[in-house]
Amino acid sequence: MSVLIVGASAAGLSTLEALRRQGYQDPITVLGAETYLPYDRPPLSKQYLCGDWDELRTRLRPEEMLAKLDANFVLGDPAAALDVNRRVVSTESGRELSADSIVIATGLRARRLPGQEGLAGVHVLRTLGDADALRRDLTDSPRVVVVGDGVLGAEIAATARKLGCAVTMAGPQAAPLESQFGTIVSGLLADLHTAEGVELRLGTAVSGLTSATGRVTGVQLANGEVLPADVVVVALGATPATEWLNDSGLTLDNGIVCDAQCRAAEGIYAAGDVARWQHDGLDALLRLENRTNATEQAACVAANILGENRSYTPIPYFWTDQFATKIQVHGIPTANAEIVVAEGALDERRFVTHYRRDGRTVAVLGWNMPKQTRLHREHLVHG
Amino acid sequence: MKVIVDQDKCVASGQCVTAAMDVFDQRDEDGIVVLLTENPPESLAADVHQAAAVCPALAIVVED
Numbered sequence: 274m275s276v277l278i279v280g281a282s283a284a285g286l287s288t289l290e291a292l293r294r295q296g297y298q299d300p301i302t303v304l305g306a307e308t309y310l311p312y313d314r315p316p317l318s319k320q321y322l323c324g325d326w327d328e329l330r331t332r333l334r335p336e337e338m339l340a341k342l343d344a345n346f347v348l349g350d351p352a353a354a355l356d357v358n359r360r361v362v363s364t365e366s367g368r369e370l371s372a373d374s375i376v377i378a379t380g381l382r383a384r385r386l387p388g389q390e391g392l393a394g395v396h397v398l399r400t401l402g403d404a405d406a407l408r409r410d411l412t413d414s415p416r417v418v419v420v421g422d423g424v425l426g427a428e429i430a431a432t433a434r435k436l437g438c439a440v441t442m443a444g445p446q447a448a449p450l451e452s453q454f455g456t457i458v459s460g461l462l463a464d465l466h467t468a469e470g471v472e473l474r475l476g477t478a479v480s481g482l483t484s485a486t487g488r489v490t491g492v493q494l495a496n497g498e499v500l501p502a503d504v505v506v507v508a509l510g511a512t513p514a515t516e517w518l519n520d521s522g523l524t525l526d527n528g529i530v531c532d533a534q535c536r537a538a539e540g541i542y543a544a545g546d547v548a549r550w551q552h553d554g555l556d557a558l559l560r561l562e563n564r565t566n567a568t569e570q571a572a573c574v575a576a577n578i579l580g581e582n583r584s585y586t587p588i589p590y591f592w593t594d595q596f597a598t599k600i601q602v603h604g605i606p607t608a609n610a611e612i613v614v615a616e617g618a619l620d621e622r623r624f625v626t627h628y629r630r631d632g633r634t635v636a637v638l639g640w641n642m643p644k645q646t647r648l649h650r651e652h653l654v655h656g
Numbered sequence: 657m658k659v660i661v662d663q664d665k666c667v668a669s670g671q672c673v674t675a676a677m678d679v680f681d682q683r684d685e686d687g688i689v690v691l692l693t694e695n696p697p698e699s700l701a702a703d704v705h706q707a708a709a710v711c712p713a714l715a716i717v718v719e720d
C-alpha cells in the first residue's frame with residue numbers, strides 16, 4: 274500500500290498525521306507546489322502580517338516533528354495532471370508519482386481583478402509569499418484600499434489599520450459580512466471598523482483599478498467614483514485550485530465533487546478547501562473554507578483510506594480576529610435568520626447569539642465570548 | 657506523557673476541551689487554553705493525542 278497526498282498545507286499535513294496516528298506504516302509521499310515547509314494560513318492576515326510573528330512561527334509543525342512522520346516531501350513541484358485509472362500524478366518538472374490511494378488537498382487560489390496582473394502596489398493574500406509582499410508595501414503608512422467586504426478583507430483592513438495605514442474598505446454589501454451575519458451583527462462589525470478609523474465605502478461594487486506608469490493609483494467604483502490608493506488589496510474570495518485536474522475525468526464543480534466519504538473516484542479522495550462533498554446531515558453538497566475543516570476532513574479521509582466507511586458530517590466552525598474582537602461561528606448563519614441573544618449583551622460587545630430558522634437553531638455566533646460560545650454549540654442539530 | 661500548550665498560538669476554539677476536558681480548560685474572559693495537568697495519566701493518552709491533533713492552531717504538543 275502507498276499513499277500520495279497532493280498539497281502540503283493544513284489538509285495535506287493533517288492527512289499524513291492522521292494516517293500515522295491511526296497506525297499506517299507504509300510509504301507516504303507529500304507533493305507540494307510551494308517551496309516552504311507546511312505553514313498555517315490564518316496568521317498571514319493577523320500576527321504575521323502585522324509583524325508580531327516571524328516565518329518560523331507560522332510553520333504547522335517544527336522540522337523534528339515532520340521528520341518523525343517519515344514521509345517523502347516533494348516540495349516546489351506542482352502537480353500537473355492526474356491519471357485516475359492508473360492513479361498516477363505527473364508534475365510540472367516531469368516526475369511521475371503513483372500510489373494506491375491519492376488525496377487531493379490543493380486548496381484555493383485567490384481571485385484577481387481584471388487588469389491587476391503586473392501592476393505594482395496591488396496584492397492578494399493567500400500564500401506566505403503574498404504576505405511578505407504585502408507586508409513590505411504596508412510600511413511607511415500608505416493609503417490602502419481593501420477591495421472586499423468578507424472575512425479576509427475585514428481582517429486585512431484591521432491589520433493594515435493597526436500598522437498605521439489610512440485604510441478604506443470597499444465592497445458591495447451594506448456592512449462587512451452582511452450576507453452571512455445579517456444586519457445586526459454586521460452592523461456591529463461596521464461600527465467596530467469605523468471606531469478604529471477604517472473608512473467604509475460599502476454598498477457599491479468595485480468596477481476596476483486606475484493606474485499610472487505601471488503602478489496602481491486607485492480603485493474605481495461602479496458609480497464612477499475613484500478611491501485614491503497607494504496600495505490595493507484584492508480580497509474577493511478564492512476559487513478551488515483544480516485546473517490541473519481539468520482532463521482527469523473527475524467531476525469538478527466549484528471544487529472536487531465527492532461522495533459522503535470524501536471519495537472523488539475509486540482510491541481518490543479530497544480534503545480541505547478544495548473538496549465539495551455530500552454532507553449527509555445537511556443533505557447537500559458542501560464546500561467549506563475554514564481551518565478546522567481542513568484537519569477534520571483529513572482525519573475522515575485517513576480513516577476511509579484505512580478501510581473505514583465514515584461519512585463526513587461536521588458542524589462547520591470558523592473564527593475571525595479583527596482588532597481586539599474575536600468572532601466564532603458554529604453552523605451556517607444566514608442573513609434571513611432570526612437572531613436571539615442567548616448570553617451577554619450586544620451593547621457590551623460580549624455576547625453569544627443563536628441564529629434561528631424554521632424553529633431551529635442553525636448557527637451560534639460568539640463575539641468576544643469564546644468559552645461560552647463553545648458551550649452553546651450543543652444547541653445545533655442537523656437534519 | 658507530558659503536555660505543553662502555547663497560549664500565544666491558541667485561538668480559543670475549545671476543541672481541546674471537547675476532546676479531553678480533564679486535561680484542558682479555557683479562561684472565562686478570553687477563552688485561551690488552560691492546562692489542568694501537565695502530566696495526565698496514561699488512561700487519558702488517546703484523548704490528549706486527539707486534542708493535539710484537532711487543535712486548529714497547533715498549540716498543543718504531547719511528549720510521550
Ligand SMILES: Cc1cc2nc3c(=O)[nH]c(=O)nc-3n(C[C@H](O)[C@H](O)[C@H](O)COP(=O)(O)OP(=O)(O)OC[C@H]3O[C@@H](n4cnc5c(N)ncnc54)[C@H](O)[C@@H]3O)c2cc1C
Nearest residue numbers: 280282283284306314315351352379380545546562563564
Ligand atoms: C490569509 C488567510 C487567513 C485565514 N484565516 C482564517 C481564520 O481566521 N479562521 C479560519 O477558520 N480559517 C482561516 N483561513 C482559511 C484556512 O487557512 C484554510 O481553510 C486552510 O488553509 C485550508 O487548508 P487546505 O490545506 O485545504 O488548503 P490550502 O491551505 O490552500 O493549501 C493547499 C496547498 O496546496 C498547494 N497546491 C495548490 N495547487 C497544487 C498543485 N497543483 N500541486 C501541488 N500542490 C498544490 C498550495 O500551494 C497549498 O500549499 C484563512 C485563510 C487565509 C488565506
Ligand code: SF4
Nearest residue numbers: 666667669670672711
Ligand atoms: S484547541 Fe488549540 S486553539 Fe483551541 S482552545 Fe485548545 S489550544 Fe487553544
